[in-house]
Amino acid sequence: MVSGRVVWTGRQAGAESLHHMAGLFNLGLLSVLMHLALPLDFQHHRYNELVKALLGVQRDCPFISHLYSIGRSAQGRHLYVLELSDNPGLHELLEPEFKYVGNMHGNEVLGRELLIQLAQYLCEEYNLRNPRITHLIHQTRIHILPSMNPDGYEVAADQVTEANIYLTGRANARGVDLNRNFPDLHVALQKQKNRNHHMSLAPNWQEQAEQETYAVIRWLQSYNFVLSANMHGGAVVANYPFDKAQQPYGRGPYRATTSVTPDHKLFQKLAKVYSYSHGWMHSGANCGDYFPEGITNGASWYSLSRGMQDFNYLHTNCFEITLELSCKKFPPESELQREWYGNREALLTFMEEVHKGIKGMVLDENNNGISKATISVFGINHDVTSGIGGDYFRLLLPGKYVVTASAPGYQDQAILVDVGTDEPTRVDFHLVPKAVAPSTTGMPTISLPPVTTSRAPLRRVGPESAWEGPLMSRKHRRPRRRLRGH
Numbered sequence: 001m002v003s004g005r006v007v008w009t010g011r012q013a014g015a016e017s018l019h020h021m022a023g024l025f026n027l028g029l030l031s032v033l034m035h036l037a038l039p040l041d042f043q044h045h046r047y048n049e050l051v052k053a054l055l056g057v058q059r060d061c062p063f064i065s066h067l068y069s070i071g072r073s074a075q076g077r078h079l080y081v082l083e084l085s086d087n088p089g090l091h092e093l094l095e096p097e098f099k100y101v102g103n104m105h106g107n108e109v110l111g112r113e114l115l116i117q118l119a120q121y122l123c124e125e126y127n128l129r130n131p132r133i134t135h136l137i138h139q140t141r142i143h144i145l146p147s148m149n150p151d152g153y154e155v156a157a158d159q160v161t162e163a164n165i166y167l168t169g170r171a172n173a174r175g176v177d178l179n180r181n182f183p184d185l186h187v188a189l190q191k192q193k194n195r196n197h198h199m200s201l202a203p204n205w206q207e208q209a210e211q212e213t214y215a216v217i218r219w220l221q222s223y224n225f226v227l228s229a230n231m232h233g234g235a236v237v238a239n240y241p242f243d244k245a246q247q248p249y250g251r252g253p254y255r256a257t258t259s260v261t262p263d264h265k266l267f268q269k270l271a272k273v274y275s276y277s278h279g280w281m282h283s284g285a286n287c288g289d290y291f292p293e294g295i296t297n298g299a300s301w302y303s304l305s306r307g308m309q310d311f312n313y314l315h316t317n318c319f320e321i322t323l324e325l326s327c328k329k330f331p332p333e334s335e336l337q338r339e340w341y342g343n344r345e346a347l348l349t350f351m352e353e354v355h356k357g358i359k360g361m362v363l364d365e366n367n368n369g370i371s372k373a374t375i376s377v378f379g380i381n382h383d384v385t386s387g388i389g390g391d392y393f394r395l396l397l398p399g400k401y402v403v404t405a406s407a408p409g410y411q412d413q414a415i416l417v418d419v420g421t422d423e424p425t426r427v428d429f430h431l432v433p434k435a436v437a438p439s440t441t442g443m444p445t446i447s448l449p450p451v452t453t454s455r456a457p458l459r460r461v462g463p464e465s466a467w468e469g470p471l472m473s474r475k476h477r478r479p480r481r482r483l484r485g486h
């Protein structure tokens with residue numbers, strides 16, 4: 001079943017010797033040696049082969065790639081991220097950050113291999129001037145972490161039977177399941193029912209985080225990620241937050257109960273984008289399970305605490321879903337090609353979803369960006385914040401929304417926005433300092449921008465707006481917080 005993984009072929013000889021000398025090589029030496037290796041196609045990659053493959057992409061696409069490490073595993077392996085972008089290493093204003101995370105459970109390996117393939121594919125197609133891929137790389141900063149649990153992978157890869165692989169290697173080297181190791185922000189959520197964004201962490205959160213978890217949390221805090229998927233195996237379904245049941249458990253921890261976010265419809269759509277672009281996920285009948293349309297709410301499948309996707313939603317601006325990609329957690333190499341072609345379109349289409357909703361700048365009176373400004377959408381109790389340069393991204397389904405920007409020391413500004421189905425709607429905010437704001441007598445709640453620079457189809461909210469009623473009264477100045485509890 002897994003012989004393709006453990007029987008070495010002649011052309012893998014170079015890779016095998018690298019594996020035995022693992023501790024001796026640094027990246028520079030590997031970089032030299034990889035020129036001697038033949039291309040790796042549709043085969044499993046041990047740690048050194050993974051590193052070689054990523055370096056190979058960097059070699060073939062030096063101007064659009066950047067390899068970096070977010071930290072080390074418990075056994076000292078690097079958690080490498082390959083970034084693909086037209087200006088690698090830099091955040092460009094208004095260019096969204098996207099991420100894929102694979103192999104969080106060391107024995108669930110298809111995501112790891114698909115992400116290596118994806119990185120190679122993006123590089124090759126970019127070099128061939130594929131217009132879709134060129135556009136994607138020019139407009140997006142893509143971060144690919146093929147393995148969040150490289151230690152667990154090596155344990156799983158040493159197993160010789162499918163039965164052993166079902167659980168062996170799932171956890172990290174210290175025996176901890178990384179998808180049960182993130183701070184549980186649902187506890188705070190229960191206490192603060194009117195808030196479900198940017199929940200703060202307990203002062204001692206680091207003490208309970210494994211090295212891999214710690215590295216990922218610091219990574220999430222360092223980049224203003226907008227959209228993400230993390231990849232698992234053992235089923236075929238796109239799973240969206242929340243993973244943790246909101247209600248007290250009545251009949252044990254595995255009682256199924258739907259636990260939805262304020263962005264429920266958006267998450268369902270994101271999950272369907274993957275399932276319907278995938279070769280067979282959308283059929284729903286896979287691996288002996290049935291998930292209508294190939295999607296499921298996490299908690300309605302089974303509830304889990306301290307998972308990564310809930311953490312993304314509750315602590316950061318990032319919307320993450322969890323992709324279960326294969327019935328077999330460690331599929332044989334003979335299945336990798338079919339899996340790649342079954343997933344390729346879904347991997348691309350899901351990345352393109354980062355370019356939906358609204359984006360723009362939050363600017364002060366001198367047109368300087370305001371970081372950490374809050375962007376609120378009326379009726380959806382989940383805010384996002386602007387990044388260091390003042391740019392923000394808010395995924396939304398098509399429709400009309402009232403969007404408010406607020407920042408300490410400035411008057412709030414609300415704008416009525418039309419969101420279409422394709423490109424993101426550009427909405428810039430120009431905040432006026434409270435101290436110098438013009439008199440708001442008669443119009444007490446909304447500061448209008450002195451100049452409208454938004455290019456997209458949007459209107460400033462004025463007396464003629466249909467939204468005047470709910471927004472023009474001080475009583476309803478921040479109606480979202482009062483009217484919408486989660």
Ligand SMILES: [Zn+2]
Pocket residue numbers: 105108231232233
């Ligand atoms: Zn998993």
